[in-house]
Amino acid sequence: MAVTGMGGLFFRxxxxxxLTQWYRDHFGLGGGDSWWHQAAGPTVFAPFKQDSDYFSADKAFMINFRVDDLAGMIEKLEGAGIEVIRKDEWDMDGSYGHFARAHDPEGNAIELWEPPAELPES
Incomplete structure (x- = not known):
């Protein structure tokens, strides 16, 4: 018996x-039935320390979306008037890919991750 993947993300x-409409408009998520059949690939499950400054201290979670074209996604979001933040230190030398961050209308952080062709061994 094993966990076979992430089954959903539920939040208030x-x-x-x-908010459902915003995610549908900008990321293509949350259709009429809320199902999303995602592409196979890596998923990170990692609790952070309570005092981490990686994302806002007043939020209990951050969404991370795997993308296949980070530059294109940034262009699309900025074209819709959504601020996207990039910091070189988030890329950690590029061995884990490239990252950017946006926030939904309720202030939830959305990390955009374009993984490298091959991830380093864990």
Whole structure:
């Protein structure tokens, strides 16, 4: 018996309908039935220390989306008026890929991750 993958992400929102529409418009997620059949690939599951400064201290989680074209996704989001942040230190020399960050309308951090062709051994 084993866990075979992430089954869902559930979180509270001030306006669930508007937030669902925002994720649908900008990331293609949350259709009428909320199902999303994602591409096979790596998924990171990692609790962070309570005092981590990697994402906002007033949030309990950060969403990380794996993308196949980070530059294209950044261009799309910025074209829609969404601020996207890049920091060289997030890329950690590029061996784990490249990262950027945006926030949804309720302030939840969304990390965009373009993994390298091959990830380093764990």
């Amino acid at each position: 929102a001030e306006d669930p309908e508007a």
